[in-house]
Structure formats: C-alpha cells, structure tokens
Amino acid sequence: MKKETTSSAKATPKPKVSEKKATAKKKAGSNPDASAIKCTEVTCQSSEQVTNHIPNQLTNQSAISDRLIATQPTSQSISDFPIDVLPAKLQEIVNEANATLGFPKDYIAGSMLTAMAAVIGNTHSAEAMAGWKEYAILFVALVGCPGVCKSHPLSYLMQPLIDHDAGKAAQFGEELKRCNAAMELPPKERGANGYELNPAEPRRVRFMMQDVTNEAVHRILSENPRGLILMYDELAGWVKNFNRYNSGSESEFWMSVFNHKVAMSDRKSSQSGVFIRNPFLCVIGTIQPKVLTDLAANNRNANGFMERILYVFLHSTSRLRGVKSCQGLSG
Incomplete structure (x- = not known):
C-alpha cells in the first residue's frame, strides 16, 4: 500500500515581478536617512581678477552634420561612465559624437568633464561645510591600448x-605691438600719438597649456587666474618633466595644485618670485595600461599622487572593430 504524506501548511505563492518592484520602490521611498542627504552648495567667487571668457562653442558641439553619420558597432554605445548625471545638453553631445564619429562614450565624457571644469575654473566652488570648499580641479587619464581612439575624442572636446x-x-599680438610702439616713443609724445603715458604690458589670456616647464606653469597661472588645462597627448610626458628638477618636489607641487593650495616659485631663473593664491589647473592626457607604472614611480604610488587622478578605462566591450585588447586589460 502506498503511503500518502499530507501537510496542513499551504504553499506560499511567489510574488510576481511587478509586486517585487513595487515593494522595492516602497522601501526606497520610506528610507529614514533620505532626508539627511543634501546637495553641496555652490557659491560664486566674485573676483575682479577672474576674466569672463567662456567659449560659446562648448554648448554648440551637438550641431554635427548628418553626413558624418556612419554605422558603428553596437558595443561602442556601451559605457560605464555615468552619462546620466550630466545635463541634458551635454548628454546629447556625448551621444551624437558617439553615434556620428564613433568615439567611445567613456573618453568623450571624460574629456568633456575636464573641459567644462576648466571653463568653470575659480568662478564657482562647492561648500561642503563652513570653511570647506572644493573646486572642480580634475587630473584625468584616458587609459587604453594603441588604436582604441583615445586622442581623437580628447582633441575634439x-x-x-x-x-x-x-x-x-x-x-x-596686436596689443603687444601697440605697447612696444608706445614704449619706443618719449613719454611726452605718447599721448599725442594716441598711446597711454605708461602702458601696461598685455597678458595672454588662455585656457590651454602643452609641454611647459614648471616656471612657465607658474607664470601662465599667474596671468590666468580663472583656470587652465595642461593637456598631453601622451600623459607619460607629464611625469617625465618631473625629472627636470627634484622629482619629489614636482609631485608635491601638483598635489598642492590639485588641492587648490597657494603656489609659490622663487627659483633663480625667475626674475621675481611668483605667488598664486588660488591656482586652478586641470590635467588631462592619454596613456597606455603598460605605461601606468611610470606614473607610480618615485614613490608616487604611496604619497597620494596616484589617487588624485581619475582613470577613464574604455568599457570592456567597446573596442573598435579590428583592434585587439591589451594583454590582461581591455582596450
């Protein structure tokens, strides 16, 4: 005779997927700590030294001709970069540059973020609490193997x-010519010829620097208090310049700049000392995974230098057609 086993407990039905989602939303909405999360307050720094020169093209880059549209691999549209946190206009630029030019979204967004940070410069800061302000200074490394399209999105942005x-x-150049012409005349004749009696030497307003010495960095920073970008197509060239002087002091200088601390230079090659109260300088460049060890040399992997760099790696499935991945790291 067959035995029959019975149970007084009824089987509990599994919740439907829609019910799970509703429960999850309810839990998220009832989070008691949600009210404790506050956005940082942005304050404008109104300084007479800050010059207003924002290129309009930064917000007009989405006007890309339809003739450039080409079919790209589906994986090219995949990105680990949090594109959704960007304003809608910037998301549009990222998506269109990816769709029409085939640039990886990770590199587009990383380059754009750095460009926008330099344009903001010293005009705004985020105040975490009283007396604690943070500025949009970024050190960015676009990491990838040769041929994965690192330089093109960097140059484009x-x-x-x-x-x-x-x-x-x-x-x-025109202002310098006028200044030199005025200085060649005797002071009594300058006014009669339409010049100032004591013309001030003009300064070159800019955003970009490339392959400069440390003295030049101090001078250009003092002339451009709003903010600057030091761009290297190969970021390894940046740390190679550290060896021109004491490597330790060079990395300390850049860590100080990252923290928006006072920058001073009193080297013999300078005619006078340079004092910069609020240095704002971003750094960006491309680098290959195997060369990352150069950044960490001379104890830079232990003094906090490496931690100040934002490393933008290409998504593992976003390689261009015909390009193989690096050994051990996806390109």
Whole structure:
C-alpha cells in the first residue's frame, strides 16, 4: 500500500515581478536617512581678477552634420561612465559624437568633464561645510591600448578651447605691438600719438597649456587666474618633466595644485618670485595600461599622487572593430 504524506501548511505563492518592484520602490521611498542627504552648495567667487571668457562653442558641439553619420558597432554605445548625471545638453553631445564619429562614450565624457571644469575654473566652488570648499580641479587619464581612439575624442572636446585661445593669441599680438610702439616713443609724445603715458604690458589670456616647464606653469597661472588645462597627448610626458628638477618636489607641487593650495616659485631663473593664491589647473592626457607604472614611480604610488587622478578605462566591450585588447586589460 502506498503511503500518502499530507501537510496542513499551504504553499506560499511567489510574488510576481511587478509586486517585487513595487515593494522595492516602497522601501526606497520610506528610507529614514533620505532626508539627511543634501546637495553641496555652490557659491560664486566674485573676483575682479577672474576674466569672463567662456567659449560659446562648448554648448554648440551637438550641431554635427548628418553626413558624418556612419554605422558603428553596437558595443561602442556601451559605457560605464555615468552619462546620466550630466545635463541634458551635454548628454546629447556625448551621444551624437558617439553615434556620428564613433568615439567611445567613456573618453568623450571624460574629456568633456575636464573641459567644462576648466571653463568653470575659480568662478564657482562647492561648500561642503563652513570653511570647506572644493573646486572642480580634475587630473584625468584616458587609459587604453594603441588604436582604441583615445586622442581623437580628447582633441575634439578641447577644440573649442583651442579656438578660443587662438583668437586671444591674435589679440595679444596686436596689443603687444601697440605697447612696444608706445614704449619706443618719449613719454611726452605718447599721448599725442594716441598711446597711454605708461602702458601696461598685455597678458595672454588662455585656457590651454602643452609641454611647459614648471616656471612657465607658474607664470601662465599667474596671468590666468580663472583656470587652465595642461593637456598631453601622451600623459607619460607629464611625469617625465618631473625629472627636470627634484622629482619629489614636482609631485608635491601638483598635489598642492590639485588641492587648490597657494603656489609659490622663487627659483633663480625667475626674475621675481611668483605667488598664486588660488591656482586652478586641470590635467588631462592619454596613456597606455603598460605605461601606468611610470606614473607610480618615485614613490608616487604611496604619497597620494596616484589617487588624485581619475582613470577613464574604455568599457570592456567597446573596442573598435579590428583592434585587439591589451594583454590582461581591455582596450
């Protein structure tokens, strides 16, 4: 005779997927700590030294011709970069540059973030609490193997700033000619010829720097209090410049700049000491995974230098067609 086993307990039905989602939303909405989360307060720094020169092209880059549209691999649209946190206009630029030019979203967004940080510069800061302010200073490394399209998105996003600097350089040249012409005349004749009696030497307003010495960095920073970008196509060239002087002091200088601390220079090569109260300088460049060890050399992996860099790696499935991944790291 067969035995029959019975149970007085009824089987509990599994909740439907929709019910799970509703429960999750309810729990999230009832989070008692949600009210404790506050956005940082942004305050504007109204300084006469800050010059207002924001290139309009930064907000007009989405006007890309339809003729450039080409079919790209589906994986190219995949990104680990939190694109959704960007304003809608910037998200549009990222998506269109990805769809029409085939640039990886990770590199587009990383480059754009740095360009926008430099444009903001010293004009705004985020105040976490009384006396604690943070500025939008970024050190960014676009990491990837050769041929994965690192340099193109970097150049594309920096082009508005380069165009701006070209216009300012031409203006500076004309002002310098006028200043030199005035100085060649005796003071009594300057006014009669339409010049100032004691013309001030013009300064070159800019956003971009490339391959400069440490002395030049101090000088250019003092002339551009709003903010700057130091761009390297190969970021390894940045740390190689550290060896021109004491490598330890160079990395300390850059860590100080990252923290928006006072920058001073009293080297013999300078005619006079340079004092910069609020240095604002972003750094961006491309680098290959195997070269990352160069950044960590000379104890830079232990003094906090490496931790100040934002590393933008290409999504593991976002490689261009025909490009193999690096050994051990996806390109």
